Amino acid sequence: MIQSDLVSCVQQGLKKLHQVDVEQIELQPTRKEFDGDITVVVFPMLRHVKTNPVTLGNELGAYVLEHMDEVSGFNVIKGFLNLELTDQYYIDVLSKISGEEKYGIQQSYGSKEAVMVEYSSPNTNKPLHLGHIRNNLLGYAVAEIIKASGKNVYKTQIINDRGIHICKSMLAWKKFGNGETPQSTGMKGDHFVGKYYVKFDKEYKTEIQAMIADGIAEDEAKKKAPLLLEAQQMLLKWEAGEQETVALWKKMNGWVYGGFEETYKNLGVDFDSYYYESDTYLLGKDIIEEGLAKGVFFKKEDNSVWCDLTAEGLDEKLVLRSDGTAVYMTQDLGTAVQRVKDHPDINGMVYTVGNEQDYHFKVLFLILKKLGYSWADHLHHLSYGMVDLPSGKMKSREGTVVDADDLIKEMERTAEKISSELGKLDGYTLRQKQELYHVIGLGALKYYILKVDPKKTILFNPEESVDFQGNTGPFIQYTYARIQSILRKAKEQNIIQSTGQLDELHVKERDVIKQLEVFPDAVQQAAEQHSPAIIANYTYELVKSFNSFYQNVPILGTASPEESSFRVLLANKTAQVIKEALAMLGIEVPERM
Known part of the structure; x- marks a missing residue:
């Protein structure tokens, strides 16, 4: 990535031009209304250099232009230095991407750090429902994203069977x-x-x-x-x-x-x-004894055991009843410790549980820290809001719950209805159609739920989610299938994928490569923030860039073989990133649609 080189160059420029050392240099993508690729934010530097932002921006722009071959020009808008990168830089980026089999995905082999992700955790007195679907999709996606970021991951659940x-x-x-x-x-x-x-x-x-x-x-x-x-x-x-x-x-x-x-x-x-x-409801009592010995817990007159969290702005929390029986907190303390005993390489846990349990997990994590467990600093509650359908909320006891199996079937029927209306399935067998309806329907459901910040409540509309236009799963799947069609035709025409001798790019080509370049950063950011929405919306932006490229630039019928080779390679790598990104979200991609 060029960012670290740019930071060093700007720091050197400040040292040479103004004899100051500036540790923090802020970079950001250039806004679409301005010319440029990377923007250096000049304003914070004025604490160190007594001049106006435009003058300093022009000085630094000239310095970077002289000292970095990858920079072809610059402009200054108020306190922002917009740098333009060369076409050759982006050609080299695509060449590097093309040499990586799993671009953007870090291998966890040899990693000593593992994270356990808990999700689903149903009761054994009823089937899974719409709320469980959001839970499962979030937990699974976060586990896959953390795995892609280079860590070992254990996926688990605790089943409420008593x-x-x-x-x-x-x-x-x-x-x-x-x-x-x-x-x-x-x-x-x-x-x-x-x-x-x-x-x-x-x-x-x-x-x-x-x-x-x-x-x-x-x-x-x-x-x-x-x-x-x-x-x-x-x-x-x-x-x-x-x-x-x-x-x-x-x-x-x-x-x-x-x-x-x-x-x-x-x-x-x-x-x-x-x-x-x-199995776990008896766990934790030994931890209570340990906590009493350490002074983390205290007993009341009735023999019940408590943890005083008032100094942390919380309340006193019961951890063992007066008759010696466990409460949920006892059990959760014991289960967390047991999991680390079972998997000694765990250095963090993610609990995928609805937002009604926010306080419970705040208390749980705080008590584990007080007990001195080092891994307690790496615990995260993946809190999420409710999912409702237009028909209203769900009640399990009354049998009005939105059943998970029924919803999956409904998504398949919706995909069949919309696909049939579009009339693009000529030549498909009945089995191929059914498999496609399943892939499209589930892709629509998963993407619709995962593109939203987990904390937000979702009103889920099946028809809206299966739209083949806009920020939807089927729109992204359709773009992938379109690229596969291009690649099949390129193979028939014996077009070799290569960056070749090309030395000039169309602006739409640059836009797609820019999006591809930031994929590894998107994966790391999504893992750190436990947010599948970052991957979902990154993929949508990539697909938008590719479709704009597809509509404005010929891929196969070009003026030169070098252009076709380059554009087919670009299409191929775009498809691979789409597939990798959607796989993290648990979404399959069809070869044809």
């Missing part, structure tokens, strides 16, 4: 299921179990209404409804290890896991390890 909500599904199936199974009903396992979670809620509400009709207060009825009391008894039996209850728990969880795996496969996400709350 508790009263699990017992509600179990009890409802035991009472009302008549022995039916996912196999006997033809239902997906997670949908089957979710049906009984909804059934429990319906029967529970019926009991409450009957109790209210008998004169019992509503609050009392909610606490003493026979079905709820029975579910609470079932939880006690599970915790006591009662054989029949544990066997039912294992059977119904097995149904759910089979359904989850099918959804994950359809969604295109995967995991390296699984943690289960039934």
Whole structure:
């Protein structure tokens, strides 16, 4: 990258012209309305040099022009020095890019630093829904981006497989299921179990209404409804290890896991390890003892254990109940430490969890730091907002949830409808069409969600997401397929890809190479900020630049073979970067559309 050379040259210029040492030199891309490629911000230098910004800009511009072969000219607008780079510089950039098989992607082989990314983490009493889709897509994309930045990555989830909500599904199936199974009903396992979670809620509400009709207060009825009391008894039996209850728990969880795996496969996400709350809920008590010994925690008169965080602007946090049982914080402390024991190379963790848990993770990370764990400085809560459909919010208990499997199918149908209207699938077999609808539909869903800053709430519109124009997944996929068509024709014409003897570039060629040049920086920035949106929007800008190039400059029918060779190479490298960028987002690219 030329930036470091430019910084050195400007520093040398300041030293020679004004005898000052300036450590920080600010560079930025030149704004589109001005001539130039890289802009040096002159204003901050005026603290060291007593002159006006235009004079200093012109002095530095002349110095850089004289001392750097890559600079062909400059102009000064107020306090901004806009430098123009030579065509040869950009030709050399493309030549360098073409020599790298995985341009912009850092290999993690030999890296001693690993990051664990947690995502999905569902309950085993219902199928995955739209909120889980955003969670999975964010977590998977961040894991792939961190991996591309050169670190080892472990993808994991903690499955919430115990508790009263699990017992509600179990009890409802035991009472009302008549022995039916996912196999006997033809239902997906997670949908089957979710049906009984909804059934429990319906029967529970019926009991409450009957109790209210008998004169019992509503609050009392909610606490003493026979079905709820029975579910609470079932939880006690599970915790006591009662054989029949544990066997039912294992059977119904097995149904759910089979359904989850099918959804994950359809969604295109995967995991390296699984943690289960039934294993981890006992973890952390030894850490509480350790914290008490260190003075990080304190006991109250009732024997409950707390952490005082008031000095940090938070409150006192319960970490162990008075009867010695764990709370979620106990468990999360223990699980974090256990993960580092399981993977000693972990030097950071990313928790993909909704923004309603912001405070919880602020407290968790702070307590781990107080306990003295060095890796606690590298913990990140990938907090995200809700996803809603135009039809409104979702409620799992009432069965009004937007199911993940249904949404994937809906995206495929939407892709089929719009693709058929465009009429570009002549010659495709039925199977090829179905595969394409899946790739386009999922690509639309993933891109629509990932292009938005995670913290923002999304109103997801399936029709809008499958638009073949604008900042959408299908628009980017279509550009990739268009390039593949160009490359096939170039091969038929025996055009050899090369930077050749070309010494002059069209402005549209320069624009595309500029975008390609910053891809490695975009990957590193996205990894540091845990933001797939940076990769998504980078890819859109690259695609816009390429389409402008495609519409203004002939690629195959050029005046000289050298131009065709260069432009086909440029198209090829653009396609490769599009493919690599979308792969980080979990999006496939079709060879034809």
